[in-house]
Amino acid sequence: MKLSISDSVKKIPYYPKALMYGHEDGWVRLSSNENPYPPSEMVFESILDALFGINRYPGGEKELKDDLAGLYRLKGDNFLIGNGSNELIEMTFRAMKHDARNGVIVTESSFAFYDIAARIYGYETTKVPLEGLRTDLGKIAAAIDDRTRIVFLNNPLNPTGTIYHQEEFERFIGSLPPEVLVVVDEAYAEFAESESFPATLAFLEKYPVLVLRTFSKAYGLAGLRVGYGIGDTELVSFLERTKQPFSINLIAILAARAAVKDQPRLAAVLANNRSAKSFYYESLKALALEYVPTEANFVLVRLGPRADEITKKLFDRKVLVRFMGAYGLPNSIRISFGTAYENTRCIEELKRLL
Amino acid sequence: MKLSISDSVKKIPYYPKALMYGHEDGWVRLSSNENPYPPSEMVFESILDALFGINRYPGGEKELKDDLAGLYRLKGDNFLIGNGSNELIEMTFRAMKHDARNGVIVTESSFAFYDIAARIYGYETTKVPLEGLRTDLGKIAAAIDDRTRIVFLNNPLNPTGTIYHQEEFERFIGSLPPEVLVVVDEAYAEFAESESFPATLAFLEKYPVLVLRTFSKAYGLAGLRVGYGIGDTELVSFLERTKQPFSINLIAILAARAAVKDQPRLAAVLANNRSAKSFYYESLKALALEYVPTEANFVLVRLGPRADEITKKLFDRKVLVRFMGAYGLPNSIRISFGTAYENTRCIEELKRLL
Numbered sequence: 001m002k003l004s005i006s007d008s009v010k011k012i013p014y015y016p017k018a019l020m021y022g023h024e025d026g027w028v029r030l031s032s033n034e035n036p037y038p039p040s041e042m043v044f045e046s047i048l049d050a051l052f053g054i055n056r057y058p059g060g061e062k063e064l065k066d067d068l069a070g071l072y073r074l075k076g077d078n079f080l081i082g083n084g085s086n087e088l089i090e091m092t093f094r095a096m097k098h099d100a101r102n103g104v105i106v107t108e109s110s111f112a113f114y115d116i117a118a119r120i121y122g123y124e125t126t127k128v129p130l131e132g133l134r135t136d137l138g139k140i141a142a143a144i145d146d147r148t149r150i151v152f153l154n155n156p157l158n159p160t161g162t163i164y165h166q167e168e169f170e171r172f173i174g175s176l177p178p179e180v181l182v183v184v185d186e187a188y189a190e191f192a193e194s195e196s197f198p199a200t201l202a203f204l205e206k207y208p209v210l211v212l213r214t215f216s217k218a219y220g221l222a223g224l225r226v227g228y229g230i231g232d233t234e235l236v237s238f239l240e241r242t243k244q245p246f247s248i249n250l251i252a253i254l255a256a257r258a259a260v261k262d263q264p265r266l267a268a269v270l271a272n273n274r275s276a277k278s279f280y281y282e283s284l285k286a287l288a289l290e291y292v293p294t295e296a297n298f299v300l301v302r303l304g305p306r307a308d309e310i311t312k313k314l315f316d317r318k319v320l321v322r323f324m325g326a327y328g329l330p331n332s333i334r335i336s337f338g339t340a341y342e343n344t345r346c347i348e349e350l351k352r353l354l
Numbered sequence: 355m356k357l358s359i360s361d362s363v364k365k366i367p368y369y370p371k372a373l374m375y376g377h378e379d380g381w382v383r384l385s386s387n388e389n390p391y392p393p394s395e396m397v398f399e400s401i402l403d404a405l406f407g408i409n410r411y412p413g414g415e416k417e418l419k420d421d422l423a424g425l426y427r428l429k430g431d432n433f434l435i436g437n438g439s440n441e442l443i444e445m446t447f448r449a450m451k452h453d454a455r456n457g458v459i460v461t462e463s464s465f466a467f468y469d470i471a472a473r474i475y476g477y478e479t480t481k482v483p484l485e486g487l488r489t490d491l492g493k494i495a496a497a498i499d500d501r502t503r504i505v506f507l508n509n510p511l512n513p514t515g516t517i518y519h520q521e522e523f524e525r526f527i528g529s530l531p532p533e534v535l536v537v538v539d540e541a542y543a544e545f546a547e548s549e550s551f552p553a554t555l556a557f558l559e560k561y562p563v564l565v566l567r568t569f570s571k572a573y574g575l576a577g578l579r580v581g582y583g584i585g586d587t588e589l590v591s592f593l594e595r596t597k598q599p600f601s602i603n604l605i606a607i608l609a610a611r612a613a614v615k616d617q618p619r620l621a622a623v624l625a626n627n628r629s630a631k632s633f634y635y636e637s638l639k640a641l642a643l644e645y646v647p648t649e650a651n652f653v654l655v656r657l658g659p660r661a662d663e664i665t666k667k668l669f670d671r672k673v674l675v676r677f678m679g680a681y682g683l684p685n686s687i688r689i690s691f692g693t694a695y696e697n698t699r700c701i702e703e704l705k706r707l708l
Contacts, residue, residue, distance in 0.1 A: 005592045009449045035409045044405055047605075051398055054577035054609070055389045057570075083437055086598040094474050097360045113599065120448050120596050149358070179358040216411075223408035223604035225437075238359045242474050244440040245467065250577035251401075251605050255408070 008122045028342045031320040033158065033188070033298045035220035036338040037272070039255065040265040043221070046258035050251050058250035060257065067260045068228060072201065077233040080240055083247045085187060085212045085227035086113055089152075092183055092210065093121040094242040096149040103147040107135050109159065109327040111185070114152045123149070133292055133300070134162045137172040144180060151176075154185040155200075156192055159327050159334040161294025165196040173207045181235075182209045187227075188296035190218035190266065191273055197295065204232050210239070217297060218269055219259040224252035273297050276337035283347040287354060298336045300324070307331050310353050317349045362476045382696045385674040387512065387542075387652050389574035390692040391626070393609065394619040397575070400612035404605050412604035414611065421614045422582060426555065431587040434594055437601045439541060439566045439581035440467055443506075446537055446564065447475040448596040450503040457501040461489050463513065463681040465539070468506045477503070487646055487654070488516045491526040498534060505530075508539045509554075510546055513681050513688040515648025519550040527561045535589075536563045541581075542650035544572035544620065545627055551649065558586050564593070571651060572623055573613040578606040627651050630691035637701040641708060652690040654678070661685050664707050671703050 065076040072078075082088035096102070104123045106114045109130055118125045124147070128140050135157055144151070156163045164172075173182065184200050203209050210231040216222035226248060229239065259265070280299050284291045290302040303310055311323040311333055324332040335346060419430040426432075436442035450456070458477045460468045463484055472479045478501070482494050489511055498505070510517045527536065538554050554565050564585040570576040580602060583593065613619075634653050638645045644656040657664055665677040665687055678686040689700060 005449050006451045009592065009596055029410065032411050034411065038406045038409055047401070047405065050577070051401065052392045055392055055574040056383065057386050057388065057576045058579070084598070084600060086601065090598070095359050095363045097476075098358065122451075220409040222411045223404070225412070225600060225603045238363065242363055244438070244444070246438060246579060247440065249579045249603060249606055252603055 008119055011119065026318055028319045028338060028345045030336040030338050030342060030346055031322045031334075032222070033217060033296070033334075033336045034222050035217060035269060035297070036342060037220055037269060039220045039259065040262045042258045042262045042265070043255045046254040047251050050254045054250055056250070057246050058248065058253055060250065060253040061248060064253050064257050064260075067257050068230075071260055072230065074201070074230065075233065078204070078230055078236060080210075080229035080231070080236050080243075081248055081253075082227045082229065082243075084216065084225040085185060085214050086117075087243070087247055088210075088212055088227050088229045088239075089113060089117050089183070090121075091229075091239045091242045092150055092181060093117050093123065095239050096181055097121055097123070098149070101147050102149045103145070104150045104152065105140055105143050105148055106152045107140070107154070107157070109157075109329060110152070110154050111158055112326070130157075130160070133160045135164045137164055137168050141172055141175050144176065148180050150181045150183060152183050152185065154187075155198065156188045156295040158188065158296065159298070159322070159324060159329070160292050160300050161188075161296040161298060162292060163192060163194060163197055163295045165194070166198045167196070169198040169200065169203075173203055173209065176207070178208060180208065182207070183212060184209060185212040187212065187214045187217055189213065190270060191297050192295040193274070194295055201230060204230065208232075208235065210235060215256050215259055218266055219256070220269065221252070221255055221259060224249075224255055226252045226256045273337055275340070276343055279340070279343050280335065280337070280347075287347075287351060289354075298334050300329070300332050300334050302332050304331050307333050310350070313353050314346075314349055319346050319349050321346065362473050365473065380672055382673045382692060382699045384690040384692050384696060384700055385676045385688075386576070387571060387650070387688075387690045388576050389571060389623060389651070390696060391574055391623060393574045393613065394616045396612045396616045396619070397609045400608040401605050404608045408604055410604070411600050412602065412607055414604065414607040415602060418607050418611050418614075421611050425614055426584065428555070428584065429587065432558070432584055432590060434583035434585070434590050434597075435602055435607075436581045436583065436597075438570065438579040439539065439568050440471075441597070441601055442564075442566055442581050442583045442593075443467060443471050443537070444475075445583075445593045445596045446504055446535060447471050447477065449593050450535055451475055451477070452503070455501050456503045457499070459494055459497050459502055459505045461494070461506075461508070461511070463511075463683060464506070464508050465512055466680070484511075484514070487514045489518045491518055491522050495526055495529050498530065502534050504535045504537060506537050506539065508541075509552065510542045510649040512542065512650065513652070513676070513678060513683070514646050514654050515542075515650040515652060516646060517546060517548060517551055517649045519548070520552045521550070523552040523554065523557075527557055527563065530561070532562060534562065536561070537566060538563060539566040541566065541568045541571055543567065544624060545651050546649040547628070548649055555584060558584065562586075562589065564589060569610050569613055572620055573610070574623065575606070575609055575613060578603075578609055580606045580610045627691055629694070630697055633694070633697050634689065634691070634701075641701075641705060643708075652688050654683070654686050654688050656686050658685050661687050664704070667707050668700075668703055673700050673703050675700065
């Protein structure tokens with residue numbers, strides 16, 4: 001092919017999209033930090049109501065923003081809706097790009113899409129190592145230079161489940177040059193139980209911060225792809241200029257609106273998550289396996305040099321967990337919290353293999 | 355705000371997302387070239403089957419590609435699935451970008467998103483005027499220079515409904531420098547009746563052509579946002595590197611798969627479209643209104659200097675059509691073909707206002 005494809009795109013490795021395992025009956029799918037429960041009746045009803053309108057282009061984004069504004073006691077204009085958090089991440093890359101020297105900072109062992117998107121948009125990525133499996137905001141502040149446009153934080157951090165605390169964030173955000181955008185991906189925030197988990201929304205007016213939240217985790221709508229950003233209204237208005245019209249489908253918008261209204265369902269999901277966490281802590285202790293205390297809906301478990309092999313053997317038994325080699329943690333696996341039945345199956349199979 | 359937003363993004367005008375009209379009962383919505391019929395029972399069933407899986411990340415993209423390969427007698431690897439055609443358009447901008455001098459060519463009076471996306475990705479847009487309300491491929495070929503990376507064609511052309519023909523395309527594609535990507539947006543192709551409508555797919559192997567098709571028009575799934583690209587497997591593999599993981603939601607993928615299988619439904623939609631076309635041709639002639647013969651599911655009607663005013667008065671009567679001022683055709687409106695009832699309402703209201 002003589003087409004002149006961009007060099008930065010050519011350097012992105014190509015993985016043909018794989019068939020996905022574990023959607024069929026009989027699989028225990030604990031590999032993608034999904035909510036193990038199907039959504040509530042309110043969500044189902046909203047989808048059924050939408051069916052006869054799917055031949056029309058989707059409306060309702062403004063109404064979803066207003067619902068979220070009610071939930072967070074902010075304005076609708078503080079919200080940005082995305083086709084999953086990925087679209088929101090791309091909007092920040094588009095809006096902050098000036099020239100080929102632009103840089104972005106992420107932590108090592110974090111969500112792979114930050115780095116993929118950085119390459120697509122021609123940014124240079126600086127990866128800052130974790131400190132004791134935690135994000136080290138001091139090291140990140142020290143890595144910022146005059147090329148830095150965006151810092152991506154993830155709190156709680158996937159795949160460790162660890163958090164940085166309120167006072168650490170306060171010190172960090174006060175020390176930054178004002179032209180750097182700090183994107184705080186709080187996809188797992190609803191699960192956090194620590195009292196010192198940062199109240200990031202309190203910083204939006206004074207600092208250039210965009211908080212990312214999602215309907216894919218605690219709200220259980222991963223299959224529908226709805227994320228949202230929360231920021232200062234001026235920042236939001238600039239980011240929204242880079243957004244595709246109609247990027248979020250009608251069913252997703254209506255299901256998200258129903259999910260926001262069904263807060264009792266969210267409370268039930270969080271209670272289930274706490275039970276699952278206690279179950280794993282006890283079971284892993286009983287198996288003498290080291291794990292990282294978690295503020296999310298998954299737990300990082302140290303299996304040693306057999307981690308990859310055990311992941312494959314679990315797969316053969318139809319239990320899916322995630323080997324952490326790609327995150328630079330080749331001795332560990334990440335287990336997402338499932339239903340009580342799924343969690344028991346996982347621990348039983350693990351016990352058999354140790 | 356001290357944030358340093360990119361200059362090209364700052365120049366994009368900001369329109370806060372408007373509330374959408376016409377989703378409620380009583381409105382006749384002929385403004386967005388939508389399919390007026392809700393999807394088939396097969397599509398509804400596929401959505402109901404999906405409901406209990408929406409807490410999981412979506413699979414099924416590969417299977418949808420294979421279904422499309424069956425329909426077109428091509429390979430699954432010839433297909434690229436997008437969150438609406440917009441995501442596919444963005445993939446081409448990402449993959450072809452080299453430096454600030456890159457250019458893109460579009461026709462005047464075409465889909466606004468080509469130009470918006472060009473600005474977001476920092477391309478310079480050259481707009482080539484229509485000739486007698488038709489795309490002039492000769493003028494487009496003449497506009498190509500060494501900065502040109504992408505040419506966007508739209509056939510049938512929105513908003514005129516006109517086409518360029520097989521032999522024109524053959525001459526054009528043979529004359530291009532091989533490093534220029536030609537993106538042919540055929541969103542309305544299923545509606546085309548002309549025997550000289552180009553068989554663009556026959557050119558994929560020999561020339562750098564990407565054909566865009568969509569489930570939003572003839573297949574009636576505008577609310578779900580699924581478009582697809584068809585191209586040489588090497589081109590597709592490069593474009594796919596720039597794609598978000600999980601950009602298309604589960605319900606959309608499953609509904610699209612069902613729609614591909616329900617070809618009798620597509621045939622019924624196309625028969626309805628032909629009836630609507632005859633109805634408008636006759637009714638517009640009876641009203642002594644000039645129109646452009648169309649190969650799509652809409653018709654461009656010349657109302658003269660009152661076009662804007664009449665559009666607003668139709669709106670007051672809950673009939674939505676599209677004023678063409680933004681397309682550089684301030685004497686015209688575009689009417690999408692609706693149900694027989696909607697078409698009759700539209701013509702009656704129009705008659706009252708003339």
